[in-house]
Amino acid sequence: MLFNEVIGLNDVKQHLTEMVQQNRLSHALLFLGKEGSGALPLALAFAQYVVCLPQPSPMVEDLFGGFTAIETVPSFIHPNEIYLLPSFQRAQQLIHPDLHFSYPVIPKKAGDKPVSTDYISEWREFIKLMPYGNVYDWLQFIGADNKQGNITAEECNDIMRKLNLKSFESDYKVLILWMPEYLGKEGNKLLKLIEEPPPNTLFILVAENEEQILPTILSRCQLVKVPSLENNDIENALLTRANANAAISHQIAAICEGNYREALQLLQHSEEDWQNLLREWLNATIKGGPIAQIKFTEDAGKLGREKQKQFLRYFNHLLQQSIRIKILGAENIVIADKEKDFAQRLNKIASVSQQQAIVEEIDKATYYIERNANAKMLFQALTIKLQHIIQNKEQMVL
Numbered sequence: 423m424l425f426n427e428v429i430g431l432n433d434v435k436q437h438l439t440e441m442v443q444q445n446r447l448s449h450a451l452l453f454l455g456k457e458g459s460g461a462l463p464l465a466l467a468f469a470q471y472v473v474c475l476p477q478p479s480p481m482v483e484d485l486f487g488g489f490t491a492i493e494t495v496p497s498f499i500h501p502n503e504i505y506l507l508p509s510f511q512r513a514q515q516l517i518h519p520d521l522h523f524s525y526p527v528i529p530k531k532a533g534d535k536p537v538s539t540d541y542i543s544e545w546r547e548f549i550k551l552m553p554y555g556n557v558y559d560w561l562q563f564i565g566a567d568n569k570q571g572n573i574t575a576e577e578c579n580d581i582m583r584k585l586n587l588k589s590f591e592s593d594y595k596v597l598i599l600w601m602p603e604y605l606g607k608e609g610n611k612l613l614k615l616i617e618e619p620p621p622n623t624l625f626i627l628v629a630e631n632e633e634q635i636l637p638t639i640l641s642r643c644q645l646v647k648v649p650s651l652e653n654n655d656i657e658n659a660l661l662t663r664a665n666a667n668a669a670i671s672h673q674i675a676a677i678c679e680g681n682y683r684e685a686l687q688l689l690q691h692s693e694e695d696w697q698n699l700l701r702e703w704l705n706a707t708i709k710g711g712p713i714a715q716i717k718f719t720e721d722a723g724k725l726g727r728e729k730q731k732q733f734l735r736y737f738n739h740l741l742q743q744s745i746r747i748k749i750l751g752a753e754n755i756v757i758a759d760k761e762k763d764f765a766q767r768l769n770k771i772a773s774v775s776q777q778q779a780i781v782e783e784i785d786k787a788t789y790y791i792e793r794n795a796n797a798k799m800l801f802q803a804l805t806i807k808l809q810h811i812i813q814n815k816e817q818m819v820l
Contacts, residue, residue: 423467423514423553425501429460429682430655434648438468439501442475448644450616450625452602455648457630458681463553464648465598465628470513471501472624473520473592509591516546519590522597524581526557526571526604528564535576554683556630557601573601575608582615585623596624603634616642650680664689673761677732677739688732696736697764707809708771715805723798727791730801734788741777741784744768772812779811 425435441447455461476499504510512518523545527536538545541564548555548563555563561571581597589595602609616625616639627643629635657675659682660666666674666689678685703722706714722730744765747755752762768777787804791797 423463423470424505425464425467425471428463428467429659430651431460431464431648434464434646435501438464438646442472447472447624449619449623450627450643451646452627452629452635452640452643453646453648454629454632456650456681457556458554458678458683458685459648459650460554460682461628461630461648462600465600465626466549466553467501469521469596469598469624469626470510470518471504472594473518473596474504474507474509474513475499475593476507516542516549518592520592520595522581522584522595523600524573524577524597525560525600526573527577528561528566528569528571535574537574537577537580539580554686556683557604559683571604572606573599573604573609575611578605578608578611581612585615586620589622594622594624595620596626598626598628600628602627602629602636602639603631605636605639607636609636609639613638613642651682652680656680656682656685660685660689677735679735684732684735687728688735691729691732696733697740697760699733700737700740701764703805704771704808707805708812715802719798719801719805722801723796725797727794727797730791730797731788734784734791738781738784740765740768741781745774745777748774776811780808783807783811 425439428435453461453465455464499507505514509518513521516523523542524538525541525545527538527541529536530540544564548560552559552563557571561569581599585595585597587595599605605612619625625643627635627639632640653675656678657671660671660674661668664686670689674685674688678688699722703718706718722733725733740761743755743761747762747765748769752766755762755765772780783804787800790800
């Protein structure tokens, strides 16, 4: 994977390139970025770059007592040019002998003590298909169902064994440890190795939640913050990589909050008429009465978790546009006419403070959906809360 295959993040790419160019590469890096930011693809591109860097040319004594290189190699190669190097194909296919991986796994059968290499074929396929996937996607990919993934003590022992071996063909040995949040106290086994690794050994930890990482490991890593993606980068990626049309790409980029995984999920369900469903919900909440409200909550409960999250994200998006219109004026907001009209109607049924209160309730509901809350009960409770928030406002049908 090349840097130019990773969506956006140009400032971080430049920073990493300069670390190598200026010989400031730390032995342990922590790539910290939210889901869908591209922290894992960026770590993969950087790790492949490091293991492909040409080794210094061997020196031989010449006839006059001096030393010259047998062949000339560039002192620096840009990350987007490593495809020219012979080792790149192996690194790209994740089969380079000096590129190692660690990630949460599950036992294949009762009593097993699994390690990451048990799932290396699945890992290569997962990276090929879903480089922006999250740990839930990975665990479902390997058939975990409701089993909890883990990075085990046996895995830590295997990491120590592999990294204490000599490198095969690269000047560096590189380990990508994805989701160190899944390391329990057994992770302390790695402390000495991380703090005093063998020469030219690079640890790259890729995480989403800093607070869930063992403090003893966190303190030994140099932090590389990976920001959420810009809307225009996501929009362009949907256009060029996912072959989405311009209108859908623009709408999804505005809703997904810098999360490319979420953008792809939204694209799968882009045919859904969220606006019509939202109109039905608000009319039931404001004018319809209990029967209409119960019908909506039953329909919403059947959508499935991902669609429920996307529907609530869309509502949040329209509320945010409504607030912006109220503050900046409709003529200063660039969104689709249909969305602008709906957002202006929201301003007629709720004030800015009321809309902010609704946004907070929707954020809470999305959080609970992610944790498998009963959807029917959740939407019923949310409907009552929305009704309570806007009940003092003049009613109108959307």
